[in-house]
Amino acid sequence: MRFPNKLFLVLFWTCFAMFGQNKQVLYDFVEIPQSAMINPGVDTDFQWYAGVPLLSGISLQAGSSGLSVNDIFADDGRRINDKIRERAIFGMNARDELSGTFQIELLNFGFRGKNPDNFYTAGMYIEGDAIGYWFQDYAILAFEGNADRLNQPFDLSHLKTRGEMMNVFHIGLNKKVDNQLTIGVRGKLYSSIFDFNSTKNKGTFITKEGVNNIYSSTIEADMQLRTSGLNGLKDAIDDGTVGSTITKRAFFGGNLGVGVDLGFTYQLNDQTVLTGSLLDLGFIYHSKDIKNYTLNGKATIEGIEIILPDAAADPNADFWQDLVDDVEGFVPFEENADSYIAFRPTKLYGSLRYNFGEHVDNRANCACGVNASSNRARAKYVNSVGGQLYVINRPRGPQMALTGFYQRRFGNFMSIKTTYTIDKFSYSNVGLGLSLQAGPVNIYAMADNLLSYGNLADSNYASFQLGLNIISWGKK
Amino acid sequence: MRQVRPVFGIAMIKFIKSILLCTLSCLTLLSCIEDQDFNQYDEIGVTPTLEASILYVEAPEALVNATSGANVFSRNFNFDAFSSDVFAKRVLDGTITYIVENTSSKALEVTIELLDVDNNVLDVEIIPVDPSPMAMLQRDVAYGSSGRSIDIIKNTSSIRVTANNLGDNTSTSNEPDPKIILKSSGKFRVNVK
Numbered sequence: 001m002r003f004p005n006k007l008f009l010v011l012f013w014t015c016f017a018m019f020g021q022n023k024q025v026l027y028d029f030v031e032i033p034q035s036a037m038i039n040p041g042v043d044t045d046f047q048w049y050a051g052v053p054l055l056s057g058i059s060l061q062a063g064s065s066g067l068s069v070n071d072i073f074a075d076d077g078r079r080i081n082d083k084i085r086e087r088a089i090f091g092m093n094a095r096d097e098l099s100g101t102f103q104i105e106l107l108n109f110g111f112r113g114k115n116p117d118n119f120y121t122a123g124m125y126i127e128g129d130a131i132g133y134w135f136q137d138y139a140i141l142a143f144e145g146n147a148d149r150l151n152q153p154f155d156l157s158h159l160k161t162r163g164e165m166m167n168v169f170h171i172g173l174n175k176k177v178d179n180q181l182t183i184g185v186r187g188k189l190y191s192s193i194f195d196f197n198s199t200k201n202k203g204t205f206i207t208k209e210g211v212n213n214i215y216s217s218t219i220e221a222d223m224q225l226r227t228s229g230l231n232g233l234k235d236a237i238d239d240g241t242v243g244s245t246i247t248k249r250a251f252f253g254g255n256l257g258v259g260v261d262l263g264f265t266y267q268l269n270d271q272t273v274l275t276g277s278l279l280d281l282g283f284i285y286h287s288k289d290i291k292n293y294t295l296n297g298k299a300t301i302e303g304i305e306i307i308l309p310d311a312a313a314d315p316n317a318d319f320w321q322d323l324v325d326d327v328e329g330f331v332p333f334e335e336n337a338d339s340y341i342a343f344r345p346t347k348l349y350g351s352l353r354y355n356f357g358e359h360v361d362n363r364a365n366c367a368c369g370v371n372a373s374s375n376r377a378r379a380k381y382v383n384s385v386g387g388q389l390y391v392i393n394r395p396r397g398p399q400m401a402l403t404g405f406y407q408r409r410f411g412n413f414m415s416i417k418t419t420y421t422i423d424k425f426s427y428s429n430v431g432l433g434l435s436l437q438a439g440p441v442n443i444y445a446m447a448d449n450l451l452s453y454g455n456l457a458d459s460n461y462a463s464f465q466l467g468l469n470i471i472s473w474g475k476k
Numbered sequence: 477m478r479q480v481r482p483v484f485g486i487a488m489i490k491f492i493k494s495i496l497l498c499t500l501s502c503l504t505l506l507s508c509i510e511d512q513d514f515n516q517y518d519e520i521g522v523t524p525t526l527e528a529s530i531l532y533v534e535a536p537e538a539l540v541n542a543t544s545g546a547n548v549f550s551r552n553f554n555f556d557a558f559s560s561d562v563f564a565k566r567v568l569d570g571t572i573t574y575i576v577e578n579t580s581s582k583a584l585e586v587t588i589e590l591l592d593v594d595n596n597v598l599d600v601e602i603i604p605v606d607p608s609p610m611a612m613l614q615r616d617v618a619y620g621s622s623g624r625s626i627d628i629i630k631n632t633s634s635i636r637v638t639a640n641n642l643g644d645n646t647s648t649s650n651e652p653d654p655k656i657i658l659k660s661s662g663k664f665r666v667n668v669k
Binding site for chain 1: 512513516522529530534536539554555556666668
């Protein structure tokens, strides 16, 4: 294999290995400041915290619901074309996907206001998000062709994909309303680096017995690919100015959007906690560096048709060119630069947690204890168990994941959370998260789908997150 | 104070490096990967077989009767599909199918010639056609490994169709709307990768 091919292969799988969404281990892991990023209404007791720039939050996630690297490239003596045909072409369907996300926090900090019930957060992070559904009928057409598939329609809606990369600036308020309820809101400003989406395609390609000739081929298409920022990046690559182009766009030089995160924590009783959050309720308005492509119309052809004697009237007629012109006229492939709005993939989290066992001393700067009058002062329990729900809005409709978890605290020094998650990628996703507190230094690391570590190549889903923060509880 | 900050910074960087090193080491130690053979990528073959109609010619019996002499019709039709780069550079093998239907009272000879860009004849197919009633006549011409040279297809730029009347030009068929029809389609395997 030539090096570029190897590189392509590695990049292809790595790119998809970089994408996913659910952060079930981090969610409601209140010892970690970044838990506020997925629930702005998290029950936090910090006086202030500051993430170490570039290291406070790194998360990479990947998901493939139908295929793993091992399925295709396992050294098992079988012919790769047979494996592709069996496991990909006909083994997957149009609802299978490759998807995911990455986030790198550039800056993240938070501090308690003069009113101790208010906790403010702010920062910025780079995020990339992409999803590609399995384009099954396109794959069948590409690998098998349309021969001997009379009357079988190839569904053009199987092309469904979207992706984006952006810098996100955010500022949030976490407010303790009373002893039971904490609410949070975060405003976001999205500075887009690039975006592409092709999610509302319709149409078919079909070969039938012809009316006149042997076969008729019909294409009926209503397809669109919208892009923003890609042409500028291509030019920047040619000019060697990729870095400055991305930096400029990341800091308001490209297309902009706005969004909001909402969240709450509600203490049902002393030991039971209900939480929920709605993230990335927002959109980006793309008006700069736009290039959209459309294919719209219907055409049926049966080859060149010569009906004599009329067809002989013009001896210079070019029937082939007429046919090509007709098809291009009936199903024009066009470009435009129309502005468009791209909605963010909105995410919903919810959880119910039951705390039990011994109490852990609260580190908040207050008179704390079991009977504290404020939930910031409320003592933590050694054990927590519960369930979580995660839903994300995707081009083919919402995707859901259910998680059961157990969290164990070892004083104020260490906390471990383990999760079991069921979603479309895996029924055996076991995750583990660890938060270590050494004085003011907080280190956390988490990974999921740990059972797949026995053979990473056979994994359908993998993710990890890690980060480093400085935290103060304000105690003298 | 100025000396303390760089020392603190260096210590911090070392600390961060240690954490990253430990994390990656743990992940590496804990994870396994079974043997993968990425050289199989070279063996991936994407060779779909594509099928579509090529040319349809229809001539009514009245046209045959109205023509003096044997040659009813002869004409070149531009057909760039085969010689276009996207097809010619990828085609491996395939078949052209001709179907002739004759409901006229004439015996005919239909000749199909594949021509290159300079109108040189690359291939000829002659199909004698009986007068009606006749069975539908089908002829499959293979190109590539088990047939004629695939270069014929790659270089075909136009198709010449000639129909010669082997009968009289006065008789009429009892069939409704008598005519002679030539249908054709191609079925080719192409190498996408």
